[in-house]
Amino acid sequence: MMFEILMGLFFLSTVVMLVYLARHYVFTLTVLRRSRTFDNSKIVATSYYEPTVSILIPVRNEEYVIGKLLQQIAELTYPHEKMQVIVIDDASSDRTGEIIEAFATRYDFIEVLHRVKEVGGKGKASVLNFGLQFVTGEIVLFFDADYFPQRDIVNKLVREFIDLSVGAVQGRPVVFNESQTIVTRIVTLERIGGYRVGQEARDVLGLTPQFGGTIGGFRRSVLEEIGGFDESMLAEDTDLTFQVRLLGLGVSYVGDAECYEEAVCTWKAYWNQRHRWAKGHMQVCFKHSFSVLKSKKLTWKQKVDGLLLLHIYFVPVLTMLSFLAGASLVLFESSALVRALWFVLPLSFYSCVGNFAPFFEVGIGAYLDGRKRLQWLVPLLIFACLFNVLICTKAFLDVSAAKISGRGKNEWSKTKHVGIVNRYNENQLLRGKRL
Amino acid sequence: MEGRGKKVRRLATGFNRVLQFLFLETVILCSIFSLLFVNTESTIVLFIFDFLFISLAFQLIRTLSLKFGLLALGNLFGLFCNFIFDLLNIVGVKYLGEIFLVVYTISFPILNVSWIVTFWSLSLAALHNPINVTRNQP
Amino acid sequence: MTPANLFQIIAILVGTSVIFLIMFLPSIIELRKPKDSGPRMIMDELPDFLVRNHHVVMIPHIEEEQELEYSLLSQLTKIVQGLPSLEA
Numbered sequence: 001m002m003f004e005i006l007m008g009l010f011f012l013s014t015v016v017m018l019v020y021l022a023r024h025y026v027f028t029l030t031v032l033r034r035s036r037t038f039d040n041s042k043i044v045a046t047s048y049y050e051p052t053v054s055i056l057i058p059v060r061n062e063e064y065v066i067g068k069l070l071q072q073i074a075e076l077t078y079p080h081e082k083m084q085v086i087v088i089d090d091a092s093s094d095r096t097g098e099i100i101e102a103f104a105t106r107y108d109f110i111e112v113l114h115r116v117k118e119v120g121g122k123g124k125a126s127v128l129n130f131g132l133q134f135v136t137g138e139i140v141l142f143f144d145a146d147y148f149p150q151r152d153i154v155n156k157l158v159r160e161f162i163d164l165s166v167g168a169v170q171g172r173p174v175v176f177n178e179s180q181t182i183v184t185r186i187v188t189l190e191r192i193g194g195y196r197v198g199q200e201a202r203d204v205l206g207l208t209p210q211f212g213g214t215i216g217g218f219r220r221s222v223l224e225e226i227g228g229f230d231e232s233m234l235a236e237d238t239d240l241t242f243q244v245r246l247l248g249l250g251v252s253y254v255g256d257a258e259c260y261e262e263a264v265c266t267w268k269a270y271w272n273q274r275h276r277w278a279k280g281h282m283q284v285c286f287k288h289s290f291s292v293l294k295s296k297k298l299t300w301k302q303k304v305d306g307l308l309l310l311h312i313y314f315v316p317v318l319t320m321l322s323f324l325a326g327a328s329l330v331l332f333e334s335s336a337l338v339r340a341l342w343f344v345l346p347l348s349f350y351s352c353v354g355n356f357a358p359f360f361e362v363g364i365g366a367y368l369d370g371r372k373r374l375q376w377l378v379p380l381l382i383f384a385c386l387f388n389v390l391i392c393t394k395a396f397l398d399v400s401a402a403k404i405s406g407r408g409k410n411e412w413s414k415t416k417h418v419g420i421v422n423r424y425n426e427n428q429l430l431r432g433k434r435l
Numbered sequence: 436m437e438g439r440g441k442k443v444r445r446l447a448t449g450f451n452r453v454l455q456f457l458f459l460e461t462v463i464l465c466s467i468f469s470l471l472f473v474n475t476e477s478t479i480v481l482f483i484f485d486f487l488f489i490s491l492a493f494q495l496i497r498t499l500s501l502k503f504g505l506l507a508l509g510n511l512f513g514l515f516c517n518f519i520f521d522l523l524n525i526v527g528v529k530y531l532g533e534i535f536l537v538v539y540t541i542s543f544p545i546l547n548v549s550w551i552v553t554f555w556s557l558s559l560a561a562l563h564n565p566i567n568v569t570r571n572q573p
Numbered sequence: 574m575t576p577a578n579l580f581q582i583i584a585i586l587v588g589t590s591v592i593f594l595i596m597f598l599p600s601i602i603e604l605r606k607p608k609d610s611g612p613r614m615i616m617d618e619l620p621d622f623l624v625r626n627h628h629v630v631m632i633p634h635i636e637e638e639q640e641l642e643y644s645l646l647s648q649l650t651k652i653v654q655g656l657p658s659l660e661a
Contacts, residue, residue, distance in 0.1 A: 032494045150616050179610035258615040327541045343476050343544050359552045360487055363559045367495065372563050373609035376599035378556040379549065519592060523585060530582055549596045557599055 006325045007338075013322035014341045020315055021358060023308055027201030028361045034204055035368055049162040053154055054084040054137030054220070058127040060120075062145040063095040069145055070103040070110065078154035085110045088131045091120030124213075125229035125236040132228050141217030148176070149215065149259040156257035157217060167222045167249025168241065170199065171215035171257035180265045185377055186384045187263040187270070189366065192374075193357025196365035199253040207305040208245055209253035213237035222249060233287070235280025242288040245306065248297030271391055278313045278395035285310040286403070316385075316392035319345075451500050458503035465510035469517060477517035480547045484513055487551070488558070497562045505558045516550040 055073065059066050066087070073085055087100045089112060097114060104112045113131060120127075128142065139158055143149065150156075153171060160169045172195045175188040202209045211218075218240070226243045229236040241251055264270050292298065292306040326345055329338045357365070359378050366374045462485065469478040488509060493502050520543060527535035594601075603609070 028491060029494075032491065036494070036496075174613055174615050176612045178612045179607060182604065185604075185610070260612070260615065330540055331537060339476070340479075343479060343547070345544060359555060360491055363555055364491060367559045367563065369613060370563075371609055371613070373560055373603050373607075375556040375559045376603040378600075379552050379597055380600050382545075382549070382552075516592065519588070523589060526581065526585055530578055530585075546592075553596050553599060 003329075003332075006329055010322055010325035010329055010338070010341065013318045013325070014345055016318060017315065017322065017345070020308065020312075023305070024198070024358050024361050026205075027197055028364050030201040030204050031197045031368065032364060034200070049159055050079060050082055050155075051139055051158060051161065052082045052084070052137040053078065053139045053141060053158055053217075054086060054135035055141045055143060055154070056128055056131045056135070057085065057087045057143050057145060058090060058124055058131065059087060059092065059096055059100070059145045060090040060127075061092045061094050061096060063092075063099060065146045066096055067099045067103070069143070069148065070100065072148060072151070073110070073143075074103070074107050075151055076149075076154055077152045078158070080107075080109045082137075083109050083154070084135065084137050086113060086131050086134055087111070088113045088115065088127050090115045090127045091117045123231060125231040125233070129228040129231065132223060135220060138220055139217055140220050140223060142214055143259075144214040144261075147173070147214055147259045147261050150257070153215070153257045153259060156254050157215075160252040160254060161219060163250075163252070165248075165250050166219075166252045167244040167247060168211050168218045168251045169216050169257075170209055170211050170251060170253050171259055172196075172199070172253075172255050173212070173215055173261040174258050175263040176260040177262050177265065180263075182380070183267055183270050184263045184265050185374075186380060189362050189374065189377060189381060190357070190384070191263075192365040192369060192371075193362035195253075196255070196369055197361045198357055200255050202305070203251075203253035203255075205301075205305075206250070206299075207302055208241065208309055209251045210309070211237050211241045211244075211251060215257065215259045218244065222247065233280060233283055234276055235284050238281055238284045239287065242284065242292065242306070242310070245302070246288070246291055246295055246297065267387070270387070274388065274391045275395055278392045279399055281310075281313045282395060282399045285313070286399075313392050314396065316389040317396050320389050320393060451498075454500050455503045458500075458507040461507040462510045465507075465514045469514050473514070473517045473521050476543075477514075477521070477547070480517065480551070481510055481513050484509055484551050484554070487555070492555075492558060492562060495559075495562050495564070497564055501562065505561060509554045509558065512554055513550055517547070520546055 057066075057069070057073075070085075070087070076083070085107075087104075087110065089097045089100055097112075100110075100112045104110045111134070113134065115127070115130065132140070139161055141154065141157060149171075157169045157171055160166050173191060175184060175191055177184050178188045179185070199209045201207075213236070222244060225247065226240065230239050233239040244251060264273050289307060289310050292303055292310065295303065298306065322345055326338070326342050330342050359381060362381065363375050363378055366378075466478055466481055466485075469481055485506065488506050492505070493499075495502075524536075524539050524543075527539060
């Protein structure tokens with residue numbers, strides 16, 4: 001009986017991981033082929049499309065960075081008369097409010113909203129929902145305070161909306177503090193795999209690129225229809241991605257709309273950040289899996305990929321279970337099928353990192369980015385993989401426990417960056433409640 | 436003068452073809468040696484490496500000779516690694532007993548993929564071409 | 574356990590460690606002496622505060638690289654060109 005259970009678990013989990021491996025292989029092939037044939041007629045056609053744009057920037061205690069971002073925003077190439085920048089100061093206790101006020105006084109397209117301590121500090125989703133009440137632009141973009149965008153990023157992001165079937169856009173983050181620690185270098189590799197190859201392939205294949213919470217945006221009409229961000233979700237950006245998809249609209253990835261970001265630089269911060277992402281993503285999975293499956297607005301290809309994307313944070317858990325089951329079977333029973341699957345299994349280990357890109361995807365992404373020696377660090381991803389297995393397993397246990405007990409809990413988690421940035425990113429789990 | 440240039444080009448092309456054929460032969464021989472002198476699993480891993488390399492790295496814009504050369508080198512490296520691991524298994528089981536067999540059985544698949552990842556990353560660095568590498572395209 | 578066996582076991586362990594070292598040697602080299610550590614350039618000008626605060630060295634823009642890489646073929650072609658013509 002035990003043997004049958006182990007065999008079934010091992011077989012099923014290995015097959016699932018092979019499916020993910022095949023998916024990423026197709027992504028890598030797609031991006032490679034695209035890099036050889038490029039059609040720039042799309043840029044010419046859309047370069048004159050300039051709708052009104054609202055940019056929301058939620059901030060809390062960002063006195064060291066907000067000034068730099070707003071200065072860059074003031075120098076954006078997009079026509080200022082078509083831009084509305086709303087900076088939402090969420091009960092900051094430092095000089096953030098003063099700095100933003102100074103910019104608002106100087107530039108008439110920059111507005112400030114202050115939230116007092118009594119109503120503030122309830123999470124990023126809450127802040128953004130508050131800000132959404134004041135937007136007037138046709139397109140709403142979001143930037144975090146510690147990001148540093150290109151000057152023409154708004155032009156690049158907005159041109160995608162000329163296609164009426166596009167409901168959302170996502171740009172590309174580029175790690176700036178790459179050389180700081182080994183963690184930042186690993187995060188750089190993850191970002192390259194996930195964005196340069198993963199997101200781009202999903203865009204080219206008409207699947208579901210993900211909105212990452214920043215360097216992206218939506219049509220205002222779509223946000224109004226959806227009702228804004230779900231404040232009960234830890235990963236409100238992923239939730240919104242699927243809500244847009246379920247409306248039958250597309251998410252467009254704009255690879256050349258790039259923005260510098262500061263990556264986490266310690267293993268502790270990496271754990272906290274990824275743990276939050278994993279939990280949030282699993283919540284979204286539970287919320288949307290069935291809807292994606294029965295949606296009449298998605299093709300079968302989009303449904304399959306959507307489901308694979310929703311369940312992606314379960315893959316490391318599956319890898320661990322598969323490894324344990326496989327090890328037991330290989331030691332006590334050495335049939336040809338077991339041994340064959342056992343040998344395929346390790347290829348999936350290198351898939352369980354960060355943005356879930358296997359080593360070949362990360363390597364090709366770095367190659368296409370013109371990196372000469374960054375690929376030499378790819379073997380180190382095995383350590384990040386093992387770390388992610390632990391993170392996702394913990395997240396799975398936390399989410400399962402929360403579901404079984406039927407209780408949510410308030411959780412404050414701040415991703416702290418070493419150096420000049422204190423990133424505002426607080427999450428709150430309110431079961432079933434929307435503010 | 437032009438005729439001499441054409442001759443040189445033809446000679447170079449012929450030389451390239453011979454080189455590529457030699458590299459391909461090396462790849463095939465590695466697979467055969469792996470099957471005969473190591474084990475079946477190692478041969479399968481070599482095939483996986485060949486599949487990944489040919490389907491992905493061969494699409495990069497570099498000379499075919501270089502790609503075949505790296506493919507052959509990868510196979511030689513893989514064969515060497517698998518051979519060493521197999522020796523490790525034989526000697527380890529002989530002196531440390533069944534415990535070593537358990538450890539080896541569990542860790543061997545991961546060890547086997549490690550060399551693929553290392554060689555893959557080195558190959559991509561070797562195939563780097565600043566002229567032909569693309570930037571993000573809209 | 575005889576001294577010969579002990580020696581062989583030590584040899585196995587050393588050999589295994591060497592193999593692991595080889596597997597991670599490129600990564601160790603890049604970490605110790607990075608030649609590709611800077612962030613990728615995504616804009617023409619960067620404010621000083623970003624470069625200063627993060628102590629980064631920017632890697633050059635791809636299209637700005639002037640160095641050429643000579644493939645094995647080019648070098649061999651040069652050698653072949655130097656050979657006497659068979660027709661002459």
